[in-house]
Amino acid sequence: VHYADRLAQASHAKGSVLCVGLDPMPDQLPDCPGSDLIARVEYFCTAILEAVAPHAVAVKPQSAYFEALAPEGLACLWRLVRYARDLGLLVIMDAKRGDIGSTAAAYARATLGLHVGDGQPLADAVTVAPYLGRDGVQPFIEMAANYETGLYVLVKTSNPGSGELQDLTLASGLTVYEHMGDLVAGWGSELVGESGYSAVGAVVGATYPAQLAALRHRLPTVPFLIPGYGHQGGTATDVAAGFDARGQGAVVNSARGIIYAWQAHQQPFATAAAEAAQQAREELQAALPGP
């Protein structure tokens, strides 16, 4: 099944547009059993996956935190990806890769888990950086066409400094992020599924709600991955602008507000994560446009 359709179906079936970010920062972990840091990270992430599975449609592992745990950290990452799939969650690998030609093809295989997946990718989608132009994105698009995976290209990111490049005005009158959004729509125009959305999506942050709303209008076939909800400051009302009139076309990521909810609530971490995920799911559903 086409990535965007798979996501739309899962989102509808579960009544959720929530994606939970799996960002296991060593200095933020609760007390977990395990003989070393990787074992503790795996224990933590496994419990988080189980806690959020009823409430989230997808999870977004942040590859960096696993890469920083030496090569064994990556083996842990792929065990967690398999387990997330077993729990019925879609997996968006947050890797922000970008290179060219056969190098980008190698990154597509690596980040989607084709190298560990017995002939099929393990992750459903991956984030991609666009500075190199289409050359850097093309192998991910080919992967999407051949394996029903998806990709989300960075367009307007949620960080405070995102405007340093992305908000610059071009001679054409467009901003860099608007131009990039148009390129992304073009790159994905031949991969639009039955849901009306392409397998080629865009990362658009919740922290810039006016730009999010304008991009939703401008790019009707581009699905959005919306970071910045919760801890970073984006509200449910802010992110609702990233959805179409039917309440479709995006997933909303929250990481710290869910996986580290225990820090604020004096609860066991998995209980706190489950409650925070349920609350986020409901808050988002209530704010979405549509029936």
Add this chain to the structure above:
Amino acid sequence: VHYADRLAQASHAKGSVLCVGLDPMPDQLPDCPGSDLIARVEYFCTAILEAVAPHAVAVKPQSAYFEALAPEGLACLWRLVRYARDLGLLVIMDAKRGDIGSTAAAYARATLGLHVGDGQPLADAVTVAPYLGRDGVQPFIEMAANYETGLYVLVKTSNPGSGELQDLTLASGLTVYEHMGDLVAGWGSELVGESGYSAVGAVVGATYPAQLAALRHRLPTVPFLIPGYGHQGGTATDVAAGFDARGQGAVVNSARGIIYAWQAHQQPFATAAAEAAQQAREELQAALPGP
């Protein structure tokens, strides 16, 4: 020793500005002993390192090809990095990472090998993607300040489609890549070493020699990593424009033209690589400005 000074000293001592790209593409490898692909890649890369060590000042492993070999591929990569250092080569990790905050810090640790390096990074420098703005580059700059490492930010890349974003003209009259180059110069202004070059460098391709020359003039404190020489079409005369009047300020990468030289020359692959590296070194030295 400051990264740019370390590179300048090694380059002077060896009489070489050549960096050899370590891009072990599975379908391009010669016949190598080994029970599996990782063993064959390690055999191949080890022999290449030994062959080019007398002629190159640095090597640039392409992280993607190791990541695509499952987690064990990364363990192989770091063994090769250690061996390259033992052979007196500097190591520029080509990873093109870019993320924000603590995620970017995790990438800096992972790509420079702090996680496997017993308290010190194993690689000397890393390539970084700039679409997120300074937020995405800052942790790599802090790493440079704290550990004497370097970074090369993508500015004007060597691929055919690089212009799709990088060549756009801004309302200011500058192109995106000129603006990015100015940002990179500013980000690195407090990390200029005795050589006159910063630890914060730029990737500028040999395949656009006019832009390379203009950027050299525009960014006098920014060291360049110049890909695109050899196989991709950049000549020694083209890349010479990336150096200052003393013949300093850049390293020039060649991958396929050296590591796969055996395909054209019907020689054992290590012999062919050694001869191609020697020839590239001499060709570059002859073309450089200065005494």
